[in-house]
Amino acid sequence: MTDAPLLIVGASMAGLRTAEGARRAGYAGPIEFLGAEAHAPYNRPPLSKELLQTEGHGHDEVAFPIRSALEQGVTWTLGRAAASLDISRRVVIDEAGDEHPYRALAIATGLRPKPLPVDGHALTGIHVLRTLDDAVGLRTSLRPGANVVILGSGFVGCEIAATAAKNGCAVSVVTQSAVPLERALGPELGGEVRRRHEAHGVRFFPRDGLFGLVGDPCVERVILSSGVMLECDVLVVAIGSDPNTEWLAGSGLDVSDGVLVDGGLRALTAEGAVVPDVFAVGDVARYPNPLFDGVARRVEHWNLPTETGKRAGQLIAAHLAGENCEPLAAAGFAPLPSFWSDQYDMHLLAFGMTYLADRRELVAGALDDECVVEYHRGDALVGVCGIGMRSLVQSYRSRFSVPTAAV
Amino acid sequence: MIKIDVDMNKCQHYGQCVFEAPEVFQLNADDKLEYQAQAPDEMLADLEAAADVCPMQAITITQA
Ligand SMILES: Cc1cc2nc3c(=O)[nH]c(=O)nc-3n(C[C@H](O)[C@H](O)[C@H](O)COP(=O)(O)OP(=O)(O)OC[C@H]3O[C@@H](n4cnc5c(N)ncnc54)[C@H](O)[C@@H]3O)c2cc1C
């Protein structure tokens, strides 16, 4: 089917960057987006920050601009989820049973929050945060004086805690770990993040979990594993995410943890064979990064939808032009992950994979002020994170390089 | 010509843009962003890349 489009499933940042990348690399044919959300692509980070705080902010404030390259030849099928994939017939079937044929497919379905770990799904007042609609729903509950309990102390949990505290809520954070952001940043910076939250009135319940909920029809109290009982008007579950790959069950692709791809972002079957016309990008993709080691990982940082989308776009254009993609795919893909987080007046900026470290070193400043921390695994620098000190943190970029043996 | 606008109410001076288009964006000695408001058309790809990587999505690129 020569006039079938480049089909992109998941109309968010990674999908958008893939389409732009394919256009930039010369693909002028049709593109179709099939997206479960009703909204055109938008930027998620403000959902836990400005948008959660600012009444009236909606899609307009966070929408990605659609560049002129995507004004022609693009079909948007939104509010419709993909239900299955048939790689031998080259079609995606959506939840309404309609078939979407493709010449090349980009899987960009991202992640969704893990659900409440205890019974109580029927109660109101329980939230997760991934989508614009989630954010708008949560925002109306974060009223001054509301008792807000946040389960989980990763980036999303911490940012919601900061925003809720700024809104005048009484905030408690319940977490399995000893300090917030412990896995990502280690105990030193994590401890400092905790101190800063506590200075804004946030209470921490470390090494604890959720045992049960009380209330009907709205949650009123939560019982922690330690036996502590907390007043609770709003419970936010922020304990990590799972990849949206259920629709790929039975497709033959390796979806044991996200969609496994090679360095060219081409999907692999469970037997390890490359599927030359199926790609995966963004948070849902699991790929090796020779900057660190050969282990394929999913990495949930904001710059990677763009990096993977650009790269996949290039390969897709070459594939659809009938070119041999092997040399392009073999040329290493080693993007440097970068992430940031804004909580109160604290601005964290990091590069690399800090969570691979076995050793951390404060190399500049002081934790309770501005500072830079290096993350090492054995002899190798695997990450850097700063509070403030932007120029110094930025200067580390050139220090991450692919070991010659791995190229 | 390409016109460059940075919404300084949004910009948090992360400097991600500097890496993509150092000819146009710089962090000054106080770690604050400085940028040029115009650039030649040849820079479009770099400037779009800079707009893409801005965490605050503060950069607007318009082709005049
Ligand atoms: C609240 C929040 C705050 C964040 N803040 C930061 C931050 O400060 N710094 C940082 O570095 N990163 C941050 N991130 C991470 C960053 O936003 C993500 O890495 C990025 O959004 C991933 O983009 P994506 O396109 O891969 O996936 P997503 O944005 O998850 O998009 C996937 C899309 O696919 C759709 N979809 C799913 N299943 C189907 C299906 N079966 N059929 C069709 N469509 C489907 C989904 O509805 C969704 O629209 C944050 C994320 C969240 C949620």
Ligand code: SF4
């Ligand atoms: S990347 Fe964006 S936020 Fe950062 S300095 Fe540039 S314009 Fe400002």
